[in-house]
């Protein structure tokens with residue numbers, strides 16, 4: 561994309577209510593625009609990040625044989641009356657009455673709806689297990705939306721749902737999803753630690769939340785640093801072998817990790833002093849096993865091999881896709897701006913032309929840009945060098961390719977790694993290799 565003709569409005573000042581770095585930087589780099597309290601428009605650079613995160617989430621869900629669906633954002637109140645959550649859910653639920661006076665709601669989550677869909681298509685135990693997911697907008701009328709997209713009212717979530725024959729099978733699914741989550745967050749480029757969690761309005765008695773380390777996080781956390789050193793993408797786990805999955809899960813839960821609600825001092829004392837880490841974190845995902853809570857309350861059953869009625873055991877698995885955009889910035893920025901992990905950056909590199917009146921510079925920039933116009937941002941504005949450098953650091957693309965007349969005269973450009981600040985002189989024809 562060419563910066564001079566793109567809709568990437570950077571701002572010098574931001575509204576006073578933007579208290580934390582991610583909120584300030586997302587507004588200053590024109591990633592989002594608040595349309596009303598807790599409700600945002602996603603502009604080109606922000607949408608590119610949102611879609612890259614969603615694509616990684618999707619790939620790792622597909623890798624454990626989950627199947628993608630897309631449910632409506634608007635739901636009938638009748639569904640929630642069947643499960644008994646219509647009143648229980650409280651003021652966070654946005655209730656809507658249509659022209660025919662029918663009670664609808666903007667879905668905060670979809671356990672009831674997916675259970676109703678399952679009910680219409682699966683009558684026999686042979687239809688189990690079912691593992692479905694969607695990536696869809698949700699609405700929760702938070703009393704105090706804040707921190708930009710991190711605690712919004714309309715937000716983008718991957719929500720997965722599983723149906724299994726019994727508890728043991730449901731636990732295998734839970735283990736699979738745990739592995740998929742660890743792989744997902746590692747690929748996105750953040751350190752997310754799973755911690756035992758309370759279940760809240762979703763229900764059930766087994767739940768883990770995934771916390772990204774960030775000083776502005778709402779949760780206090782205690783964990784064994786050895787956990788953060790694990791490489792989940794290299795972990796030899798066979799997702800079709802329940803013992804392999806159980807061994808992975810046992811290993812994973814052998815490291816101490818707890819939010820302040822669940823912290824156990826006695827257990828904490830067993831962690832070697834040099835591996836004890838305390839901090840704050842942002843919850844970017846949560847998984848739940850809640851058995852037959854919804855299948856029983858909604859009377860959704862299948863016929864077992866002995867022709868008896870069986871209520872399938874369920875779980876649900878959420879990732880805050882839009883929250884992750886803010887959470888990544890919270891965990892990866894400096895005083896000059898965002899430091900995007902490679903996998904989710906809006907663009908791979910920004911080409912900074914310092915010789916807007918120098919034909920040789922323009923030729924080198926154009927040639928580099930044309931090699932990958934989809935993933936290169938070309939700063940072709942008629943701006944001072946200082947302004948271009950400041951904007952490049954602010955927007956946080958992983959690489960900066962700085963093209964100046966002196967360098968071009970020796971057929972080299974300067975390449976800067978945003979994360980480390982490391983600079984190198986690179987021959988023009990080796991830039992692409994250098995970036996890979």
Ligand SMILES: Nc1ncnc2c1ncn2[C@@H]1O[C@H](COS(=O)(=O)NC(=O)[C@@H](N)CS)[C@@H](O)[C@H]1O
Nearest residue numbers: 669711712715719844845846876877878880883
């Ligand atoms: N107000 C919000 N703004 C942005 N993200 C949110 C908000 N509320 C929740 N999330 C994100 O959505 C994830 C899943 O939400 S949840 O309530 O924990 N789980 C569910 O809704 C389950 N139905 C999972 S399918 C959370 O981990 C969090 O990352």
